[in-house]
Amino acid sequence: MLNFTKRIIFSGISLLLGASFCLLPILRVRAADDWEEFLAGIGRLQQLAEEYAGEPGGSALLMTMNYLRAERYSDVEWDLVLGAADTGFAALVEQRAPELADLQTVERLTTPQGEEIDAIHLIATLAGSAKQSGMLCGWGGDCMQLTEQFAGQADSVDGYYAVMQPVFGGAENASRFPQSDLLADLDGMVLGATLQPEDDLAQHLAGYYADVTRAARAEKFIQAQLGGADTGNRQALYQAFEAALLDNDGMKLFLMLRGHAELDEEQQVILDPDTENGMRAAARLMADWLADALDGAVVSPPGDAGEVQPSPSPDPGAGLVTVNWLQARLLALVLLGGAAVLLLTALTVLVRSWRK
Secondary structure (H helix, E strand, O other): HHHHHHHHHHHHHHHHHHHHHHHHHHOOOOOOOHHHHHHHHHHHHHHHHHHOOOOOHHHHHHHHHHHHHOOOOOOOOHHHHHOOOOOOHHOOOOOOHHHHHHHHOOOOEOOOOOOEEEHHHHHHHHHHHOOOOOHHHHHHHHHHHHHHHOOOOOOHHHHHHHHHOOOOOOOOOOOOHHHHHHHHHHHHHHHHOOOOOOHHHHHHHHHOOOOOOOOHHHHHHHHHOOOOEEEEOOOHHHHHHHHHHHHHHHHHHHHHHOEEEOOOOOOOEEEOOOHHHHHHHHHHHHHHHHHHHHHHOOOOOOOOOOOOOOOOOOOOOOOHHHHHHHHHHHOOOOHHHEEEEHHHHHHHHHHHHOOO
């Protein structure tokens, strides 16, 4: 009975999560809005958040970002990591500045550097990075979607690399990991790693995009994700990105919820071999993009305070609080789902006994 219940719970959650991710490409219908207007709207939104929270700071900043992503990134996974969007704040925005609701459905924007980026994807990744979950909310999630898109089309890491490489970070409709998402993942990780509770989000974005270059974003991203690396040593870089992707506890949990992994008798997470091959290939594609952007240069670890700091997730101690908090949320979700299924089963048995 328990095994049957577990299957129902995980199957239901997997279907819901899969459907929500599949809908994301359909939502991308607006090609580009004005970048300056977007930043101005964010500035006004953060002012309202600070008024609602009673003071400036981290809570108002997260409230701002959660409001922005709430329309397009509203499924269970995002709420687990970032917390649910504040409905009271949403009501205040609707009352005081209803036009700001348009920010939630912005799609791709052209930055001052002439690059097209998925603006709300950027904000969602930025928020995740600020909460030490940038990989999970950014490039890791996109690697998972790319793997799902090409599932069953190869039987090795090299095979998946070959079929994914032509579309990775490319044209908008060619894959579920287009360039507008790739840039959002890279920039979101960097911007989140440097975001301070007292920062003005619009100014933080404007300052970064005033002079960002391909090489600079690649360097800062590696510093944020790995701390440093020799991008000329491809095999070592592959190993580092594969480990960052597959050894992350949050990613393991999400892969389990989506039916790509399970627990063995020793309670170790065992990834489906086909999924593992695809994920490793996607991680290598990410590593190659960064290495090519830097022409194989060595990226030194961040030094002085105020520079990009590495994600704490590779450090077993530093990432512990975030991972345990996420695990607790996921466990609560599973337990609630199990309780609901058991209650439904009991009611069904009771009704049948009455009929007899």
